[in-house]
Every structure is written in C-alpha cells, then in structure tokens.
Amino acid sequence: MGRAPCCDKANVKKGPWSPEEDAKLKAFIEKHGTGGNWIALPQKIGLKRCGKSCRLRWLNYLRPNIKHGGFSEEEENIICSLYISIGSRWSIIAAQLPGRTDNDIKNYWNTRLKKKLLGRQKEQQLQRPCNLQQELKKASHNFIAPTSASQNVYWPEPVASIAEPYPYQDPHLNDHASTGKLLIRLGGRLSDSDQSPNMEGVNLQSSLDISTFQRLHENSMSSFNETSSPLLNTQYSTKGIGMPISQGPNSFPVEIGDMIYCNPQRLEVLDSCYGVGMMNHSNETSSAERTIWGDIGNSVYPLPLEDYQPGMLQECLINESRYLVSQ
DNA sequence: AACGCCATCAACCGCAGAAGG
C-alpha cells in the first residue's frame, strides 16, 4: 500500500497560477502567516490548490524580496564554488544568495552555468588529450576493486574510520581567510575573462574576494549548524567511503579532496574550472614524466598518475588543498 | 505566415527526514 496523497488530486487545480490566486494567497499569508500548516492553507483561503503548490508558489514567487533573472557574475561564482564544494544542495546555495530561491538557482545552473562550464571543458579537450576525470579513472583502474567484505582494504585505514577524527585535519583549513583562498582557487576562476593557462598563472583577482567568501563561509556554517549538520553527516560520512568531516563552527564542512575524488560530477565541473592548468602536460609528455599539475604537481603529486596506490591520490588531493591554502 | 526546434522557467512529483502523538 502506497503513501496517502497529500490532497485530493481530482479536486485540485494544476498548472500556472492566476493573478487572482496569487493575490488571495499573498494577502492571506501576509495577514495570518502560514499557520504552520500548508496542507490546510488552501482550504482556509478557498483555493483549489495543493498545499505543496501553495508553499512553492509563496517561496519561489510571492515571498517579499525575491529577485528574478539576471544573475551577477559574483552570484555565478558563488553558485559554481558552492556546487563544487557541496554539490547540488540548492537550498544551502540559495541561503548564500539573498533574494534567490533554490528553484531559480537550480534552473540557472541547469540551463546556463552547466552548459557554460561544459562548453569550456570541450574547448579544453581540444587543447589537451585527456581530462582530469580520465586521468583519475585511469589511475583508479589500477586499484583493486573492493568487495563488501574488504571495503577497508580499498580505502586507507584512517580515512575509512568515521569515528576517528579526520587524519588530514589541517589548521590551515580552519580559518575563514584560508577557506576563502581555497575556494577562490577552486571556484573563483570561472569568469570568462579568466583564461589562465596554468595554475602558476592563475589570476587571483577574480570577481570574488576574500570578504565575500568569509561571509559565505560564515553563512554556510550558520546554516549548516542551524539546519543541516545531520544532512552533511549522512551525505558524506555514512556512505561507506570514508568521508570524515570537520564539525566545528570554524572548519570547512567537507574535505575538498574527498569530495572531488568521490564525485565524478563535481570532478567534471572542477576539471572545467581548472581547465588546462589542471593537466599541464601534452601529447609529447611521457606517462612517466606526467604529474597532475605540472609545477604544482611536483610538490603535491610527485608520482605519475599510473603509479598511485589506493588512497594515495586522495591524500594528494588533500595536499593540493593545503598547497592552495598556503598560496 | 507557418512550422519546428530549442531554451527557459514555473510547477509538479516522489522521496527522505523531522516532528509529534
């Protein structure tokens, strides 16, 4: 037996809202509030709408101070940066952009930003033989596939242990300015004007400055703490691949390296963001000479990708974060 | 002018988690 429907589907109106419906809903909520019960709301007002539909209409359209259309470059950067760091959690991203709704951001991402990034990735693929994702796939191809009984063989012991404090915890990652720096390096290079060919040439004067990220980070932390640290825990810590997270109010919520490594979708975005700078090698470079990042790779990724053993690459990604923060 | 294609965005749907009994 399935779940009972939230309303009588036969007697509710669907589709676009009329101005009259909008006016009724708006007037009622402004006068009485939602009463803490969206399901009962349409009946009170006399609207033939599902409660969920009323809620959505209010949150996405009728609510005061809603901004529509025209995302600024800074907003784009924030969206991209947060998408890279926390994935498609639109409500959290929306919390960082006053006046924007999760629905708006989601649509904007799906219809524009994603294409913009993928377009760039294609461009970059014309300039280099393979992308980061392919490199990592290749590297991970050498890994021994885990069985359910030997999961902890696949992942290095310290990382697999969720109960343990995160072994790669680095004080550098725990202050706002450093987090800001890191995010700028990860996500602040998304504007079209920034086409730095490699990491050494990265232009840090992106449109997103440290204070923006400090604010962002503080807001993120407050929203994580207020509403959804369990969400973070379940999302990243309990999926069985060893995703310890920093829990304190001054720490970054998720270890960048872990996320990048474990989520191909984010990897793809990150790869687009980093562009050719991420893969500073050419067709002529032998695999033995190859490191992930050229100059940076020499210190962060000392080995050719093929030579990385299980867990080593993940640690390198953490080192990468440290490297970026230290710059 | 008519048609088809595509991009955009509002709205819907189903699920997971929280809250309350």
Add this chain to the structure above:
DNA sequence: GCCTTCTGCGGTTGATGGCGT
C-alpha cells in the same frame, strides 16, 4: 520505538516564448 503526518528538497516535466528556416 513505532507510526503517521507534514515539510523541505532535488530531479524532472511541461508550457511558453523566441528564433531560425
């Protein structure tokens, strides 16, 4: 601790308008 109800979230769909042929 279990069950039910409600809320919030993220993925998806469908209506609409713009543009090219």
